[in-house]
Amino acid sequence: MIGVALAAFLLLLAAVYLMARPYLAPLPEPEDLSVEQLRADRERLRAQVRELDADFETGKLAREEYRRLRARRLQQLEGVTRRIRELEHLEDGVEPEPAPPRLEALDRAVEDRIAERKRLLAELEARSCPTCATPIEPEDRFCRHCGAALATAEVKDP
Amino acid sequence: MVLLGNFALLVALVAAGYAVVVGVAGARGRREETVRSAEGGMKAAALALSVAALALVVLLLRKDFRVEYVAQYTSRDLSTFYTIGAFWAGQAGSLLLWAWTLSLVGVAVLIANRTRNRDLMPWVTVTIGVVLTFFTALVTFYGNPFRTLPVAPPDGQGLNPLLQNYGQWVHPIALYLGYVGFTVPFAFAVAALVTGKLGDRWIRSARRATLWAWVLLTAGILFGARWAYVELGWGGYWAWDPVENASLLPWLAGTAYLHSVVVQEKRGMLRVWNVALAVAAFALSIFGTFLTRSGIVSSVHAFAESSIGIPLIAFTVASVAVGTGLIVWRLPELRSPNRITAVVSRESSFVLTNLLFVAMTLVVLWGTVYPIVSEAIRGVELSVGQPFFNTLMAPLAIVTVALLGTCPLLAWRRVSARHLRRNLAVPAAIGAAVFLGLALANRGRHLAIVGVLSLGAFALATATTELARGLLARHRHHGEGWGRALGNLFAFTPRRYGGPVIHAGVVIMLAAIAVNVGLKVERQAQLAIGDSLTVHGTRVTFTDLTFEQTPSKFALVGHFRITGPDGERLGTIRTEQAEYTGQQRVTEVGMRSTLGADLYVVMNEVDPRRRVATVLVFHEPAVFWIWTGMVVIVLGGVLAAWPWRIDRPRGGLALELASEEVEVVA
Incomplete structure (x- = not known):
């Protein structure tokens, strides 16, 4: 009987403690919502890039469509990542830990290549038919709309 | 205490x-x-x-x-x-x-x-x-x-x-956890609707819980089907019993939800569908409890009638009302900026999947509540019976298999005919080959079953090529060994490749069910000791009737000898009719299982003095493959829901992209 009473009392005590604690102890810091949102965006964009790759590799996406979509995603990804870094700087007030030099160099090289590819793709993407101004795909030899012959610009794969 | x-x-x-x-x-x-x-x-x-x-x-x-x-x-x-x-x-x-x-x-x-x-x-x-x-x-x-x-x-x-039965530890617990789990997407959907944060964050936050809920609900249902087959002694595994339907309803809505949310995550579309399906899956879980626990519909589960029905149905109605109200209130914001751009695309195939699942849900729901409605309106309880469900669900199941074979091959946004042809060629050829082969082997008999099987082969080929292509891509572009590539396939894109595994399981299961339903043979006869009964070439001879008594039960045990078509001995089977003290009679099924078919023997009426028994024998083809399909489904679900730890390359985004870049360039 005493044991039961003691258990009941302890239960009550624990319940009250759980409900009262937020008023007594400091709260866990919530993540900044906008950073959180951005991270979610980044996660989604990455997943989309991965998905695009898989779709392309398994032949579910035409090459030109794949390239255009991927370039767009990478661009968005870059923007989101930059904003996350900015916000994190603001929050911490400290520089992020520099990556080891080897990685840094690799980073730069890769970033350069990405930028280069993106520039090329954007350029190609911006092309339109000289006759009717319909946008054309990089690999088109003839305009899809008016049939005019186009100067081919083969995309060179490095 | x-x-x-x-x-x-x-x-x-x-x-x-x-x-x-x-x-x-x-x-x-x-x-x-x-x-x-x-x-x-x-x-x-x-x-x-x-x-x-x-x-x-x-x-x-x-x-x-x-x-x-x-x-x-x-x-x-x-x-x-x-x-x-x-x-x-x-x-x-x-x-x-x-x-x-x-x-x-x-x-x-x-x-x-x-x-x-x-x-x-x-x-x-x-x-x-x-x-x-x-x-x-x-x-x-x-x-x-x-x-x-x-x-x-x-x-x-x-x-x-x-x-x-050890099932008592698996079946109810898995089902409850499944039912309970659907509260999580519902709660996140409500939160998203109330706060107006209608992006896909609520979906991603509830994703793992929902996947596990689905896996457990699936496992619970499948285990229940097996339990019914092994224990109840009527030779079947699914009877469209209201309580079985009660678990199938939230499963159908939940499955639709899991498919539909992919489109919102990928393309920001189908938002109304997703909140509605989250509400439906939850409400149907509560409704399922109502059906099971209220005793309003008669069922083999035969739980006592109780006063609990009214609060449960009221809560179901209230959750539907709240959900609908919130959706209507947010309707303008739920509209997606994106539109489906092509009639044939991955997006449209997901809409088709949704419609299919909603159709199945409505069929099961109507068939289940019809007796209640008819009793309320006309004062007579009319059950729609199994033919209603079988007639309507069989074509829907066939459509499901056809979609399973086609949809995963479609590309997002728009489908290029050339790619589609290329992707469909192998599965379609396999399906056609299986059709021709089976039709010739059966000399044109059982064409319906042959059709279902070849459709199944087509869908199975699709699922397999999906996995094989992913595997090949990882092997080729990442230079991974086959084992590692397989592991990483699930670790990096669990849902993408858990899906085909589940699909393969569904196809195996549905095809096996079609074979079982189409080719099942049932014979009943009164046998004295020494008499025999021939079912599908197998001879079942009643050899002895014995008694067993333990403190808790009294059992009549029938012994049978099994002989094959050419007189070869295939072993013996024992089946039991037991009476537990103070409880109902229970039959213990006698069974001989092979990869091709089960021989299923039950004694119905036993006269111990004259040593005569009414014996029911079933030839149950393909049952093994039904269970195999079920195991594959659950396995695929676990692969998709598993919290894989991915070792992201250190050094941040650039390196990660670098590996992807290489992939593109290669």
């Missing part, structure tokens, strides 16, 4: 109610302390319900027959294993198990979102809190397992022998 149990229930009820009231206050006042205090209320409720559950276990183990529930479902000679299993053998214990698991799931959600989704969490807490309060109130006032009897009987009534 009785006192402690009752007290704990009361504490849980107050704490859950506190979580709701304070949660609403905190959400409206945007006060973080208040919201956290509401979350504390949920944790306190979980603690109190754990204490109550523990108290019930102690009472069961002590065989304290003063307690009505213990006296009803246990007896002195019941083993410890089933004594603990008696926890959820009756209504009161089941409700307690429900409330308890819900509170634990709720706490898991709170912990996972301690620093995330702080804008959604108040309403998630409130929603789970409302459901928890409701179920705790049901346990406390309608089905209290701690109610005592004025006089303790000398012995309990014992556990229903049908429940004395």
Whole structure:
């Protein structure tokens, strides 16, 4: 009987403690919502890039469509990542830990290549038919709309 | 212990109610302390319900027959294993198990979102809190397992022998966890609707919980089907019984939801569908409990009728009403900026999938509630019966298999005819080859079954090529060995490749069911010792009838010899008709299973004096493959839901992209 009473009392005590604690102890810091949102965006964009790759590799996406979509995603990804870094700087007030030099160099090289590819793709993407101004795909030899012959610009794969 | 149990229930009820009231206050006042205090209320409720559950276990183990529930479902000679299993053998214990698991799931959600989704969490807490309060109130006032009897009987009534099977530990628990799990996407959907944060964050936050809920619900249903086949002795595994339907309804809605959310995550579309399906899956879980527990429809599960139906149906209606109201209120914001750009595309195929699942849900729902409606309107209870379900569900299942074979091959946004042709060529060729081969082998007989099988082969080929292509791509572009590539395939894109595994399982299962339904043979005859019965070339000879007596049961055991078409001996089978003290009669099925078919023997009427028995023999083809399909489905689900730890390359985004860049260039 005493044991039961003691258990009941302890239960009550624990319940009250759980409900009262937020008023007594400091709260866990919530993540900044906008950073959180951005991270979610980044996660989604990455997943989309991965998905695009898989779709392309398994032949579910035409090459030109794949390239255009991927370039767009990478661009968005870059923007989101930059904003996350900015916000994190603001929050911490400290520089992020520099990556080891080897990685840094690799980073730069890769970033350069990405930028280069993106520039090329954007350029190609911006092309339109000289006759009717319909946008054309990089690999088109003839305009899809008016049939005019186009100067081919083969995309060179490095 | 009785006192402690009752007290704990009361504490849980107050704490859950506190979580709701304070949660609403905190959400409206945007006060973080208040919201956290509401979350504390949920944790306190979980603690109190754990204490109550523990108290019930102690009472069961002590065989304290003063307690009505213990006296009803246990007896002195019941083993410890089933004594603990008696926890959820009756209504009161089941409700307690429900409330308890819900509170634990709720706490898991709170912990996972301690620093995330702080804008959604108040309403998630409130929603789970409302459901928890409701179920705790049901346990406390309608089905209290701690109610005592004025006089303790000398012995309990014992556990229903049908429940004395290891399945009692798997089937109900998996189902409850599945039902309970669908509260999480519902809570996040409500939170998204209330706060107007209608992006795909709520979906991703509820994703893992939903996947696990689906896996467990699936496992529960499949295990139940097997249990019915092995234990009940009628030669079937699914009878469109209302209680079976009760579990299928939330499963159908939940499956539609899991497919549909992919489109919102990928393309920001189908948002109305997704919130509606989250509400539907939850409401149908509650409705399923209502069907199971209210005793309103007659069912083989034969639970006692009770007064619990009214609050359950009221809660179902209320959750649908709240969900619908919120969706209508947010309708303008739910419209997606993206449109489906092509008639044939991955997006449109997902819409088709949704429509298919909704059609199946409506068929099952209508068939299940029709008896209730007809009784209410015309005063006669009319059951639609199995033909109704079979006639309508079989074509829908065939369409499902066809879609399973086609949809995964479509590309997003728009499909290029050339790629589609290339992707479809191999599966279609395999399907055609299987059709021709089987049709010729059967000389044109059983064309319907051959058609289903070849469609299945087509869909299976699609699923396999999906996996093989992914594997090949990883092997080729990442230079991974085959084993590693397989592991990484699931680790990096679990849903993408868990999907085809599940699809393969579904196809195997549905094709096997088609074969089983189409080619099943049933024979019944009265046999004396020495008589025999031939079913599908196999001869079943009644060789002996013996008696067995243990303290808890009296059994008549029939012994049979099995001989093949050419007179070869295939072994013996024993089947039992047992009478447990104070309980119903139970048949123990005699079975001989092979990869091709099961031989299933049951004795119905036994006359021990004349040594004559009415023997029912089934030739059950392809049953092994039904179970195999089920196992594959669950395995695929686990692969998709598993919390894979991916070792992201260090050095941030650039390196990660670098590996992807290489992939593109290669």
